Amino acid sequence: ELTGVTFESVALTAAGFVTAFVVHEACHGVANLAMANVPTLEPVRFLGFLPFFAVSPNIQCQDGVCTRRDGQAFEPGPRGYAFIVSSGILCQEITNEIILTERPRIRYETAPFLKGMLLFNVATSVAYGIANLTGLEPPQGDLYGLDAAGGVPHGVFAAVVLGTAALD
Secondary structure, eight states: OOTTOOHHHHHHHHHHHHHHHHHHHHHHHHHHHHTTOOOEEEEEEETTTEEEEEEEOOEEEETTEEEETTSOBOTTHHHHHHHHHHHHHHHHHHHHHHHHHHOTTGGGSOOHHHHHHHHHHHHHHHHHHHHHHHTOSOTTSHHHHHHHHOSSOTTHHHHHHHHHHHHO
16 A cells, blocks of 8 residues: 555546646647637647647748648748747746745645646656657657757757756
């Protein structure tokens, strides 16, 4: 028997995990709308086998020009696209900073909901970083999209995300 593990603590941890997932995807939705783009939900396979879904901007960028799914120009360009695809990870990091600043000794506290949020955020960052570096990240992935926006060598964003996950 694990000391302190109850149905309630497991349920609260799971609720925190799910809440962090919703925050991540909602941030993609808000960023799309802030860039005057209507996102869609689309199925993806993460790490090549895990069925999932993503809030997708349906924007393609090539040679500094970005186009919406209907063929019209996406005026914010690669920087706007980078903002949209990075917004989920940015929200994760902001959430972690708020939690860890307000509760710096959370490791020693009973706080299953907040620990569930931290678990999702850190695990997602690690998964994205590894998937990006190994080529297993789907084209709809956040770091893949940052790489596609151009301007920064492949692996830089993955290293930053993995580094912040390690610090968190």
